[in-house]
Amino acid sequence: MHKGRLEAFSDGVIAIIITIMVLEMRVPHGAAVSDLRPLFPVFLSYVLSYLYIGIYWNNHHHMLHAAKRVTGSVLWANLHLLFWLSLMPFGTRWMGENHFAPIPTVLYGIDLLMCASAFTLLQWAIVAADGPESPLARAVGADRKGLASRLTYLVAIPVALWLPWLATCLFAFVALMWFIPDRRIERQLQTGGSSPGGAGAT
Amino acid sequence: MHKGRLEAFSDGVIAIIITIMVLEMRVPHGAAVSDLRPLFPVFLSYVLSYLYIGIYWNNHHHMLHAAKRVTGSVLWANLHLLFWLSLMPFGTRWMGENHFAPIPTVLYGIDLLMCASAFTLLQWAIVAADGPESPLARAVGADRKGLASRLTYLVAIPVALWLPWLATCLFAFVALMWFIPDRRIERQLQTGGSSPGGAGAT
Amino acid sequence: MHKGRLEAFSDGVIAIIITIMVLEMRVPHGAAVSDLRPLFPVFLSYVLSYLYIGIYWNNHHHMLHAAKRVTGSVLWANLHLLFWLSLMPFGTRWMGENHFAPIPTVLYGIDLLMCASAFTLLQWAIVAADGPESPLARAVGADRKGLASRLTYLVAIPVALWLPWLATCLFAFVALMWFIPDRRIERQLQTGGSSPGGAGAT
Amino acid sequence: MHKGRLEAFSDGVIAIIITIMVLEMRVPHGAAVSDLRPLFPVFLSYVLSYLYIGIYWNNHHHMLHAAKRVTGSVLWANLHLLFWLSLMPFGTRWMGENHFAPIPTVLYGIDLLMCASAFTLLQWAIVAADGPESPLARAVGADRKGLASRLTYLVAIPVALWLPWLATCLFAFVALMWFIPDRRIERQLQTGGSSPGGAGAT
Numbered sequence: 001m002h003k004g005r006l007e008a009f010s011d012g013v014i015a016i017i018i019t020i021m022v023l024e025m026r027v028p029h030g031a032a033v034s035d036l037r038p039l040f041p042v043f044l045s046y047v048l049s050y051l052y053i054g055i056y057w058n059n060h061h062h063m064l065h066a067a068k069r070v071t072g073s074v075l076w077a078n079l080h081l082l083f084w085l086s087l088m089p090f091g092t093r094w095m096g097e098n099h100f101a102p103i104p105t106v107l108y109g110i111d112l113l114m115c116a117s118a119f120t121l122l123q124w125a126i127v128a129a130d131g132p133e134s135p136l137a138r139a140v141g142a143d144r145k146g147l148a149s150r151l152t153y154l155v156a157i158p159v160a161l162w163l164p165w166l167a168t169c170l171f172a173f174v175a176l177m178w179f180i181p182d183r184r185i186e187r188q189l190q191t192g193g194s195s196p197g198g199a200g201a202t
Numbered sequence: 203m204h205k206g207r208l209e210a211f212s213d214g215v216i217a218i219i220i221t222i223m224v225l226e227m228r229v230p231h232g233a234a235v236s237d238l239r240p241l242f243p244v245f246l247s248y249v250l251s252y253l254y255i256g257i258y259w260n261n262h263h264h265m266l267h268a269a270k271r272v273t274g275s276v277l278w279a280n281l282h283l284l285f286w287l288s289l290m291p292f293g294t295r296w297m298g299e300n301h302f303a304p305i306p307t308v309l310y311g312i313d314l315l316m317c318a319s320a321f322t323l324l325q326w327a328i329v330a331a332d333g334p335e336s337p338l339a340r341a342v343g344a345d346r347k348g349l350a351s352r353l354t355y356l357v358a359i360p361v362a363l364w365l366p367w368l369a370t371c372l373f374a375f376v377a378l379m380w381f382i383p384d385r386r387i388e389r390q391l392q393t394g395g396s397s398p399g400g401a402g403a404t
Numbered sequence: 405m406h407k408g409r410l411e412a413f414s415d416g417v418i419a420i421i422i423t424i425m426v427l428e429m430r431v432p433h434g435a436a437v438s439d440l441r442p443l444f445p446v447f448l449s450y451v452l453s454y455l456y457i458g459i460y461w462n463n464h465h466h467m468l469h470a471a472k473r474v475t476g477s478v479l480w481a482n483l484h485l486l487f488w489l490s491l492m493p494f495g496t497r498w499m500g501e502n503h504f505a506p507i508p509t510v511l512y513g514i515d516l517l518m519c520a521s522a523f524t525l526l527q528w529a530i531v532a533a534d535g536p537e538s539p540l541a542r543a544v545g546a547d548r549k550g551l552a553s554r555l556t557y558l559v560a561i562p563v564a565l566w567l568p569w570l571a572t573c574l575f576a577f578v579a580l581m582w583f584i585p586d587r588r589i590e591r592q593l594q595t596g597g598s599s600p601g602g603a604g605a606t
Numbered sequence: 607m608h609k610g611r612l613e614a615f616s617d618g619v620i621a622i623i624i625t626i627m628v629l630e631m632r633v634p635h636g637a638a639v640s641d642l643r644p645l646f647p648v649f650l651s652y653v654l655s656y657l658y659i660g661i662y663w664n665n666h667h668h669m670l671h672a673a674k675r676v677t678g679s680v681l682w683a684n685l686h687l688l689f690w691l692s693l694m695p696f697g698t699r700w701m702g703e704n705h706f707a708p709i710p711t712v713l714y715g716i717d718l719l720m721c722a723s724a725f726t727l728l729q730w731a732i733v734a735a736d737g738p739e740s741p742l743a744r745a746v747g748a749d750r751k752g753l754a755s756r757l758t759y760l761v762a763i764p765v766a767l768w769l770p771w772l773a774t775c776l777f778a779f780v781a782l783m784w785f786i787p788d789r790r791i792e793r794q795l796q797t798g799g800s801s802p803g804g805a806g807a808t
Contacts, residue, residue: 419618
């Protein structure tokens, strides 16, 4: 039951983040196709963030499914992850409205890095609660994919200062990396938890 | 449990979409009856979208009730459906505020078509996971009603360029088609899943 | 399970309505006590609506607890109730920002009446599904309190045109009538469902 | 089941409060680092409130886990707590946008005091329903920590008129006091419920 309520609360917060983000897109005043054009980069940034939040929800779902105990550390590590996720709509809008300008793209990348690190922290908290022989501990393994994601963010953040579009492509690349082989992992066995930059089963 | 969390998350997102949509109606500055009049088309577009979101929630509820397995494809097909549903408030407002002008009505129709197609995709993903002998696979059948809905949208979208009010009537007609015979289907047996333009049991 | 998801969805919508309503209170620009003064009628209207939404959630909770079957009619009667409840924040703000002016107070009263009628409709739908011997059917009884509430609204709505503050007091009186003896009913037995203007256990 | 729906509703409301609060941070118009600077006090006040709402969710979770019966009084005491919590985003923004000016800080402190008192009321309602031999009644004990929190608020509120930053530090101190020893209590045994200013296990 403990775990059920943690999941329900996280679902609520993630559902609000993912929905509000799309709802925040301002309706243009005119009624012509050209009035939609300035919304295009905003829409693009939303699609990217929607994909990220979707991946996090998906991986959070798998990770908590594998978790056995919910301690105080797990509760707070979860709230910590939700905090950085809740800053995603802010970063998304700032980046979208400024057409992927350098500084907003840097901030977006920093938030992605914080989310990824918070996911890893949550994973550690669950592994610490469940013990090294737990299914999650074994599923996490060497976490090569998580490390690759975080390194990509660390490269993309300074790159964003000069080539923000390249940095955005790197962010999208990490998202696709997590999105595509998701099924393969699932087939292998009940994966523990893996997130963009968090920790993977590879 | 897997399925429970997918339902809970979808309920959360749909609850936010349906509520925020109505909440977004701006309060007029004056306190006279005449101050409400410009809100009338906005209100009308909300009623139509509320009906649609209600139908989707209803059908989503039935379809997932019939589903047996939740795979990675089902999770992502579900997030894909929620994405197009989450654009409904944007389309609704743009159409309402511009008093059902051509281009916003076209966009609204495109979003309805995308929602309907995403619902069908979700249905396919569940049938693929559950197998051709599953209750859902048998309930879906020839999907004549779903096909009729999508064809109506395909007709209504170009019509909206010249006669947006006729297109809106077509959208309302599809909604009523799904709303009214809902009970008949239910009496027949535990229906799988059917949506406006998705796939019906008829 | 069917019932569980209906409850979860309703909880989600009601939670959003009750929270957004309070969140919508605009932050004043100044930082002095006097800057809060114009917010006072807005705050007052929020407290009244919060009480109403709380009563509806409470009674909805009891009524669905007593319900045995969830049919298509019950699903739609529930969405219909949620629709009128979702208009409460709009009515609340319009009334509060115009300092309880006549027309906004009339509209608020009409919405209260629609909510009460929608609650009765939902009760009828559940009784029709569960049969006349169901616990809910017996608990509803003569519904004197529900009738009294609706009659009070019918009196208060025209009164609001001349004496909006008196109408507001009548609205508050109905809320208190439902709020206070709530415990007495509960002690008697598992009450079915009762709402302001919906249907009571007498 | 009764308790499950109360928890689900509270989770929904708290999830909305905690998320909207962070989402409300306005996106600056420029795209430079200096455009973020005026947001810093706003961000700081959000972090403090996020921590508080997180603590309340955490303690609410523990308290309801220990509760055995949900009476009408418990339902209303819970709605009362949610009311004061729902005013937190308003207080947070007013304080943040005015850079921790005296009057907004006083109001924030008053809301914290009301939340703490409402939590204690909810605790009393649950203890009254469950009896003096219930696990919660024993866990609450002398409630020294709760008393200390409320006294700190009572000192901090007048202090805020002259030294608002000192008052803010006192608010942060109470939050940390509840945040840090959380784990120790948990290890002891299934704690009942404890909140900042509500009631602690000592």
